[in-house]
Amino acid sequence: MRSNEFLEIIKSNQGLIYKLVGLYSDDEEEKKDLYQEIMFQAWKSWPSFKGNSKITTWLYKVSLNTILTQKRKSNILVYDKSMESLPATVINSAAHRDDVEKLYTAIKMLKETDRAIIAMHLDGYENEEISVLMGISANNTAVKLHRIKQQLSILLNKL
Template sequence: MNKELEHNFVELLKQHQNIVHKVCRLYTNNKDEHNDLFQEITIQLWRAFPKFRGDSKFSTWMYRVGLNTAITLYRKSKRRIKTYELEPLQFKLKSDEYDDTEEEQLKALYKAVHQLNDIEKALVLLYLEDKDYREISETLGITEVNARVKMNRVKTKLRTILNP
């Protein structure tokens, strides 16, 4: 789009932005929703502006685009599950309630598992999924005895990696 068209749009929007604010006040309940709708209407106005022929006053056209945008978004929002803002005080947590020890141990385990070869990784995955040795052996195409021996070796290897 050319600079002149952009300049004209910005000037007209500045002159008539109260129209958009009025529409936003009708269809929103809080400042964030108001700002979101204002932005969406502005985007729709900008997209439609090159097609504005001037058959009606700019303000009339602006109302039409603004209301159509708001109504369309309002209809879409009616299909959503209604949510409510809860008081922030209800969610105050003590910092000592979260212990990241388990998370750190899990990260270390994954890092150690990444150092294993493909078969060993598969063994660990199946083992962690609580598959028995019969299922592990069938899945990997090895004997059940071989699966047990390999798993014991992998456990030893992981202990060595985790506790050097």
């Protein structure tokens, strides 16, 4: 049964979806809504999935396209272009957290599309794969990734 296969895939990849949702929302209710919307979109698109790409790549595509076209509450953490100073509340809230939470906090301070790019990179995707999913050139992906890594490094040092 295709539906059982789908359910197994969703169950075994809940962590991936949850990670992505967490990058774009702080509100628990909104996270649940986003998660449900991703499930709905994935379920609707499931018959057209022919297995030409990895299942995780397909789920990444569904998740990112769903999250970024969805109406969301604005993120409290606003990206500071100069990155010279981080709000005290952000530093204090991250001070006693573990590395995972620090990384989350730092990524959530990036621009929305940059969060998607770094998430894919950290999940082991090549620049070529990221560029296909994002709809930008591989060269542009490499340039963006270089800049994102620099920003992330600065942010992590400050947290």
